[in-house]
Each structure stands twice: as C-alpha cells, then as structure tokens.
Amino acid sequence: SEVKKAILELKDLGMKKLIIDVRDNPGGLLNEAVKITNFFIPKDKVVVTTKAKVKKWSITFKTRLTALDLNIPIVILVNNRSASASEILAGSLQDYDRAVIIGERSFGKGLVQRYRELSYGTQMKITIAKYYTPSGRCIQELDYTNRDDKGNIPKFSDTGRELYKTEKGRTVYGGGGILPDIEIKKSKTTETTKILLNSNAFFNYATNYFYNHPSIVEPSKFNLTTSDYLLLKTYLRNHQSEFETKTEAEFKKAKEKANSEKLAKNLTKSYQNLIEKIHVEKLKELDKNKEYILNKLTTEIVKRYYYNEGVYKQKVIFDKTILQAHTILNNSKKYNSILKN
Structure with missing residues (x-):
C-alpha cells in the first residue's frame, strides 16, 4: 500500500519518530485500517470487532502479518471530523498503548452499513452492526435506537461515559468517538x-x-x-x-x-x-x-x-497541534509517562 511504502521510505531515511495525521479524515476501507494498524502491533492482535444482532455479521478483525516497527514512538492527530476507519486506527493503537493521541474527540462514526436493492433503481442503507475497539469501546457516538419523545437522537454526555482499560491498564472512555490522551480544545466556529x-x-x-x-x-x-x-x-x-x-x-x-x-x-x-x-x-x-x-x-x-505538498510543509512548521506532537515526541519521559499512566 501507499502508506507502507511511505513508512519504509521514511525508515530508510532514518525516521526515529512518527506523526500520523488523520484530522479531517472521513475514513476509508476497514481492511486498510487493519493493515495500517498491523504495521505497529504484533501479529494475531485484535484491531476491531463488529457486533451485530445477527451472528454472521459479528466479526473480529485481527492483524495477520509481522509488524514493520514495534518500537518507534507514534503520535496520532485527530479532530471532530476524524471518522470511521481513522477512528479504528487511532482507537486500536491507543488501546494497545502504542501511540499518544492528540487533538479533539473524534467524530464517532462506528456503524457498519449495507445497501439493499429496491424496486425502480432505488436502494436502502441498513445498519447491521457497530464497531468496537480492542478494549471494548463502541466508536459510535449517536444512538439512533433510543430517540427521545421529540424524535431527537441523544448523544453521550462526557460525565456518563463508561470506563475501559488499555493493555497496560490505562483508563480510556467509551460512549462514542476516540477521546485524545492530550485534548486540544478549539474555539467554537461561528x-x-x-x-x-x-x-x-x-x-x-x-x-x-x-x-x-x-x-x-x-x-x-x-x-x-x-x-x-x-x-x-x-x-x-x-x-x-x-x-x-x-x-x-x-x-x-x-x-x-x-x-x-x-x-x-x-x-x-x-x-x-x-x-x-x-x-x-x-x-x-x-x-x-x-x-x-x-x-x-x-x-x-x-x-x-505549491499544491498539497506545500500545504503539508507549511503545517509542519506552523500548525499548533503538530508542534504539540513534536514537543511530546521530543520528550521521551513525558511520552512514556502518558502511555504508562
């Protein structure tokens, strides 16, 4: 894959630390998220589980290959528009204490959906399952099954979130989306x-x-x-x-x-x-x-x-969230304390 090629090229150039930026990333193919996660965790580890009322749609996805690098320090950047596959990547690496997550709580898009053909060339999208991270957290934020009297869809409150444990015993929170280890709250966009x-x-x-x-x-x-x-x-x-x-x-x-x-x-x-x-x-x-x-x-x-390549070069120098990631990666004591807390 392109990501694997890029990582190998960076390693050849002497890469010592890695920032993965999935801000504004709406997601992609589930299998690709599993493959990318596998680059950094061992073979035969659970990456994500789909849980459904119908047994055949409840599936556990595990890593299949030897990792590319089990030790390189990683920071993953997320925001409130990081969704679906990008949340699977961030949530899985967080659950294995393999990366520090920085940014805003992610979108919370954790539904597995399928299309069914109807008459007259129309389709119906059916939700068949939800995504769960290795620690058992449900990624889905909105609970469509429990609408209130006015038909509104409730969101989970920050105070009522369930607690889960990472591989090393750190506390992480369920209830939708991935909550960063270091939260950077931005002013509300008017x-x-x-x-x-x-x-x-x-x-x-x-x-x-x-x-x-x-x-x-x-x-x-x-x-x-x-x-x-x-x-x-x-x-x-x-x-x-x-x-x-x-x-x-x-x-x-x-x-x-x-x-x-x-x-x-x-x-x-x-x-x-x-x-x-x-x-x-x-x-x-x-x-x-x-x-x-x-x-x-x-x-x-x-x-x-300078096209998109120039945008990335500019952000590396001036983007405050990326600068925060640099600070954490350059302080190994702080980085390790976050993952062992």
Missing part, C-alpha cells in the same frame, strides 16, 4: 465564519492574492499575520455580495416581498441602514475565529503556489 469559508469571497480573495503576488516565500516560511487578516476584512467590506449571511438573505426576501406588495416606498432608507449595520456586525463576528480563518486562508494561498 455560523458567520462557516458561511465565509464556504463563500465565493474566501475563494476569490485567495485567488486574487495569487494573481497579485507572482511568488511567495517557501511554504515553511509563509505565515499570514494580523495585517493580512485586516486586508481580508477590507476585501469583504467591499464585496458584500460574495459573502451573504442567512440574515441578509432573509431581509432581501422581505424587501422583494415588500416591493411586490407596493409597501417598500418609504422603507428603502431604513432597509439600507439595517443592512449596513448587519455588514458591520458580521465582520465583527469573524474576529471570534480570527486565528482559525487565517489558518484556513494560509492553506488556500499556499495550495495555489
């Missing part, structure tokens, strides 16, 4: 920030930056600052139509309705004043996620010059 990151304005600003700057420094030295953030806000102030909030969209509909009903004659000035105030407030709202926005913008800009 709705306004989410709208910006998915808007034409964000994409267009990065593209304009590319056309206005024939070159930038190498990725390992490129980092946006507060002055760049202020330039972005100036651009947004001058290109409001490219960055429209739901509030603005609703007011626009109301204005159009007022026009159609001949009620807008004396409302134009009030409407404009209101929209201008919304423009001011939405730019203020972005300040709550300033650092996050700058990180995302940095990625967009670097990608235009």
Whole structure:
C-alpha cells in the first residue's frame, strides 16, 4: 500500500519518530485500517470487532502479518471530523498503548452499513452492526435506537461515559468517538465564519492574492499575520455580495416581498441602514475565529503556489497541534509517562 511504502521510505531515511495525521479524515476501507494498524502491533492482535444482532455479521478483525516497527514512538492527530476507519486506527493503537493521541474527540462514526436493492433503481442503507475497539469501546457516538419523545437522537454526555482499560491498564472512555490522551480544545466556529469559508469571497480573495503576488516565500516560511487578516476584512467590506449571511438573505426576501406588495416606498432608507449595520456586525463576528480563518486562508494561498505538498510543509512548521506532537515526541519521559499512566 501507499502508506507502507511511505513508512519504509521514511525508515530508510532514518525516521526515529512518527506523526500520523488523520484530522479531517472521513475514513476509508476497514481492511486498510487493519493493515495500517498491523504495521505497529504484533501479529494475531485484535484491531476491531463488529457486533451485530445477527451472528454472521459479528466479526473480529485481527492483524495477520509481522509488524514493520514495534518500537518507534507514534503520535496520532485527530479532530471532530476524524471518522470511521481513522477512528479504528487511532482507537486500536491507543488501546494497545502504542501511540499518544492528540487533538479533539473524534467524530464517532462506528456503524457498519449495507445497501439493499429496491424496486425502480432505488436502494436502502441498513445498519447491521457497530464497531468496537480492542478494549471494548463502541466508536459510535449517536444512538439512533433510543430517540427521545421529540424524535431527537441523544448523544453521550462526557460525565456518563463508561470506563475501559488499555493493555497496560490505562483508563480510556467509551460512549462514542476516540477521546485524545492530550485534548486540544478549539474555539467554537461561528455560523458567520462557516458561511465565509464556504463563500465565493474566501475563494476569490485567495485567488486574487495569487494573481497579485507572482511568488511567495517557501511554504515553511509563509505565515499570514494580523495585517493580512485586516486586508481580508477590507476585501469583504467591499464585496458584500460574495459573502451573504442567512440574515441578509432573509431581509432581501422581505424587501422583494415588500416591493411586490407596493409597501417598500418609504422603507428603502431604513432597509439600507439595517443592512449596513448587519455588514458591520458580521465582520465583527469573524474576529471570534480570527486565528482559525487565517489558518484556513494560509492553506488556500499556499495550495495555489505549491499544491498539497506545500500545504503539508507549511503545517509542519506552523500548525499548533503538530508542534504539540513534536514537543511530546521530543520528550521521551513525558511520552512514556502518558502511555504508562
């Protein structure tokens, strides 16, 4: 596999420690997760178990081969968008005390599903089992079988999580997702920030930056600052139509309705004043996620010059979670104490 090839190449280059970054990784093939886990734990070890009401769908997946490296220190990075196969990898290596997990609690996608063909070319997706890590933790976060009176799906509370033990006796927590050994909590992303990151304005600003700057420094030295953030806000102030909030969209509909009903004659000035105030407030709202926005913008800009390879080089130097991983890996006493706690 590509991962095996990359690991062997890195070992040939003298790799002494390893960071595996599965942040924003939605998962993939179960068998690949088992194979990658096998690179770091011995043969015939349980990696993941599927448990179902139907016996034939309850399956235990074990490692089949000799490991590539049983001793290299490993850190795995996860966030709330690490799901499915990436959670199997992180959870299994955590249960065997083989890697330190850093980041946010993972997504909690632990359902085994199958498609069934129906008439008229349609399909039904059926949940047949759930994934469990070697210690017995269920990866699935949402419990679809126990909806409340309003039909809402309950989530497990942090205080009510079941306790499990790793191979060396460390306490880990069930109840959905993989809880990191070192948790890095990030500020909540506001709705306004989410709208910006998915808007034409964000994409267009990065593209304009590319056309206005024939070159930038190498990725390992490129980092946006507060002055760049202020330039972005100036651009947004001058290109409001490219960055429209739901509030603005609703007011626009109301204005159009007022026009159609001949009620807008004396409302134009009030409407404009209101929209201008919304423009001011939405730019203020972005300040709550300033650092996050700058990180995302940095990625967009670097990608235009150096593609994904450049993005990785930039993150290795400036990404705070990766820097935290470096700190842990370079402190063997701390690293070992986490895995033996």
